[in-house]
Amino acid sequence: MIEMKGVQKWYGGYQALRNVDLTVRRGEKIVLCGPSGSGKSTLIRCINRLEAIQQGGIVVNGHRLDDSIKAIDVVRQDVGMVFQSFNLFPHMTVLQNCMLAPIRARRISKTEAKATAQKYLERVRIGDQAEKYPAQLSGGQQQRVAIARALCMQPKVMLFDEPTSALDPEMVKEVLDTMIGLANDGMTMICVTHEMGFARQVADRVIFMAGGQIIEEGAPNAFFRNPQHARTRQFLGEILAHH
Amino acid sequence: MIEMKGVQKWYGGYQALRNVDLTVRRGEKIVLCGPSGSGKSTLIRCINRLEAIQQGGIVVNGHRLDDSIKAIDVVRQDVGMVFQSFNLFPHMTVLQNCMLAPIRARRISKTEAKATAQKYLERVRIGDQAEKYPAQLSGGQQQRVAIARALCMQPKVMLFDEPTSALDPEMVKEVLDTMIGLANDGMTMICVTHEMGFARQVADRVIFMAGGQIIEEGAPNAFFRNPQHARTRQFLGEILAHH
Amino acid sequence: GTLEDVKKKGVVVIGIQGDNPPWGYVDSSGKQDGIDADMGRAFAEYLGVKAEFVPLAVANRIPALTTGRVDILFATMAMLPERAKAVQYSKPYVANEITLVAAQATPINSNADMGKYVIGVPRSSTQDTQVTNNAPSGTEIRRFDDDAATIQALLSGQVQAVGANLFYPQRLNAAKPELGFEPKLHFTALYNGACTRLGEKEWNETANKFIDQIKSNGKLAGFYAKWMKVAVPTFPDSIPGVPFTVQ
Amino acid sequence: MTPQFGLPEFGFLLRGLQWTVLLTLVAFVGGCTAGLIVALLRTCGRTTVEWMVRIYIGIFQGTPLLLQLFVVYYGLALLGLKLSAFVAVAIGFTVNASAFLGEIWRGAIQAVPRGQTEAAMALGLHYSSRMRDIVLPQAIRIALPATIGYLVQLIKGTSLAAIVGFIELARAGQIISNQTYQPLLVFGVVGAMYFILCWPLSWWGSRVEARLALAGQR
Amino acid sequence: MGYTLDFSVVWYAMPALLWGCVGTLGLALAGMTLAMMIGVAGVAARDAKSAWLRAIVIGFVEIVRNTPFLVQIFFLFFALPLVGLKLNPTATAIIALGVNGGAYAIEIIRGGVQSIHKGQIEAGYALGLHKGQVFRSIVLKPALRAIYPSLTGQFIMLTLTSSICSAVSAYELTSVAQRIESDTFRSFEVYFFVTFLYLAISWLLMSGFAIISHRFFSYPTR
């Protein structure tokens, strides 16, 4: 489904990804963790070409990502993304947020787009808020709208970049529940998150990054119980200590 | 040390605190929790008169808080406060941040202020960053500077309003450790936080608020194991579920 | 364009001052009026075409002509040798007198006395040139945008005397009769002519023929009676450095 | 010979006011169109284009409007392009307004959070849809107060059209003051007329600004 | 058309034009200083306890911002003598520029003060600082930094506006240019070159502003 090979990414003189190899199979659920600045966001942003890479190759669903607009288009339509800060469009209602991309990018009819949007809004249990504006919703509700909006493009892969870290503690659960539901339906997913409960429950593989490299990966149980690298142990120690 | 009696607080037509009574003894450590909007911030902001109250009385360290500038002054010098968003002054170095208030409000000499500032910066293990600007520090470092800055006024009470909730997971620990150190030194503290591990470790009392009222309070063990009210149980259920 | 173009179009574009009564100004009903306007209308009639006026400020009269914005200027253009290098003058059609005007009580009797006062003039005007040339060096001369500001400066006491033309005393005394404004020094008599572009012989000749005609048929005398309220003076046959015809 | 300031004179000022309004409208419509293009080019991401637009903006913001009008009207005529006064003024104001509005709107476009563009890209939206549907609607709200503020400047700036012969409000005031010798009264009335024209706009601008500030707090 | 460009006149007039630039710069710098003083004082007065003071500031700002500069400077020059206050043209020009720029500066600086996060002010209070101390030590500098571009932009406009001061016979570049033009009738050459001089003045000022910004406002932010 996704194949990254020898990916190198620089921001000016700073190397953010160092020789990253990653293969994700259809239906697989990956949790990506690691200290701040380790390149987690950069990695997933490369997958739908929000960032260009300088070396290596990325193939998504059989399409090789190069500089051609065509390839970028196809890949972006196949890949849905949910951001830490929701990034809902504040000047549109929830429904309009969900209908925009299908109409403009997939060129489907308004009625069809509306039906799809309604379906996915129900799916994230927020169908009754369709006419509200983002600012009128709680953080958890906004994040669920963001998930529904991505789903409306019927993507083959979903990327999540710390989807719960901007939320009040009480709202984290409703978003995680939505994501768990999605995982159970067989969606291919890559999630950057530090919610280790979530990782244990749904991840097929947990990947630990540091300094722009993939340091370690494994099934959740093995990963949490018996991390191989010192850096991983230190990280897990710190983020689990105060829970 | 702090005594609140029948405190009522309105924001316009909205009542944010309903008849709050609270007594804090010298050296006591209180953790305040509760759902978003329940009035936790409002409560602690009343203690150093960032918010005026409409009814009831507050006495801090023997000084009754009324509208007189004198009383407000005395109380604010006795009470240190640390905010969720640090609120360091961006145009001053770390050292200048720490020296400003002692020089201006306590009118002590520059050299003395500098010595005090250095001492507390060492205390929060950040003495080597004294010449940097806030923007050059990580979140955890900034929050520790904020704590040092408050300590430089040598307050009798420290108020913390969700000091770790704007931090990356890895940095939470360093700030909590600093706070634990402070608690062990015998500082009187009121902390709004959802870090339940911290609450278990240092709190003498945990107080649960909802809808502007204190619903329940108790020693941490009793509070977590056996909450009395349905609302408390629901809240604890949600925030502990995904950990 | 050429004279022929103008006749073909049926309109002659005339540059005129927009705010300098009684020479050329726009009256409150929006109509162009003043002696220059009457001259312009008579000139159009002479050509057998309609007159279109373009109101100009002091500073942009010459550019408007040289860049072809207007065909001819009847715009209070005093006939001066330096200007004659930029535009072609016709024969003179009105006379003007440049003086220094001050309140009765202000003792100015000679050019040297000017040095003791602050003098106002409209910038770039003939008054400017005359005052600048005659005043002792070091005299404080303040230059304003136009006649109105100059007159206002004297009335409000910002200056004590002004370089004036024929009409200043009349206007000043209308505003503050108690001060009795009067000419103190007489600098020069000046003549205004119509202006066309340098080297355009046809325009110049036509303008001269027109001026000769109205001088002889009494039309000019009518304009003088209406606006200047004095008899038509005798005009010089030549002015040093200012040719009336294309050389 | 010397009329007092009365109804006919007031009527003359009103006709000047008509020109002021008309010139403002022309300048604003022209300036908005050109300003949008300038703003889009200025944020297009191509270094050379952005630099050229920067220089354009720098020139027209860095010189007095008076001289710009002069150069368009008389300067282009020297090069053989003789424009009617109205067209020349329209061009002069359009060019000047496009520089100022372009700069205001560039700021607004860049003030729309980067995440909005990224979210739109992640949804597979193209440049035109991103601008039309996402960025511009939000940028317009951000830019509205500054745009209104500039409109007020523009109304006052039309007084400079007098240099090419327009008898708009300020010039009409000068003419009347020259006829009546009552400059204080006349300029008082002229000032009041400008105030009546500009103040409602300014007021609206500050209301919009206050509303945006409120919305921003959430 | 027979009109050929001849820039030699500009060359001969160069000393006069450069002195004109000095005049313009002088008026502009003095006007800016006054505008800045009016701006900061106005912002303080705008939030004063006295309702009268606030109303006066608001009225001042509205009147100045909604009438043309030309009308304002005429008023100062021709009307104030009626009440016995006679200022020379340079003083009039500086005051007019300062008053005009000051009204805008009040609004701009106020915007900067409002842009300061409420938490910053609260942190100041929580540390025991008083209102004045909070304004001076905590609010002012970041506020000025936040609005520095609009403030300097306004000051550039002020500089260009100074060309209108020729109306009351103040000595500055445009009045010099008009004199030269009337002596030579080379309007296009003179105005073209003067346009260029204004550009140079603007750029000079902008570099000056950049240096000041670098010197005082260059603390790092995220």
Ligand SMILES: Nc1ncnc2c1ncn2[C@@H]1O[C@H](COP(=O)(O)OP(=O)(O)OP(=O)(O)O)[C@@H](O)[C@H]1O
């Ligand atoms: N646009 C950019 N320009 C320059 N450097 C960047 C840019 N974006 C990210 N970086 C740098 O690249 C590195 C990796 O950033 P990235 O955002 O991928 O980290 P992350 O693992 O997502 O961290 P976090 O947990 O804080 O989100 C960091 O050191 C960051 O400073």
Ligand SMILES: Nc1ncnc2c1ncn2[C@@H]1O[C@H](COP(=O)(O)OP(=O)(O)OP(=O)(O)O)[C@@H](O)[C@H]1O
């Ligand atoms: N300045 C204000 N004006 C009006 N209402 C306010 C203001 N500040 C707070 N409130 C309201 O008062 C209530 C209590 O707010 P408070 O900030 O004390 O809650 P909290 O318990 O700290 O919540 P959180 O966990 O989100 O910080 C909320 O409903 C809030 O909307």
Ligand SMILES: [Mg+2]
């Ligand atoms: Mg990240």
Ligand SMILES: [Mg+2]
């Ligand atoms: Mg709170």
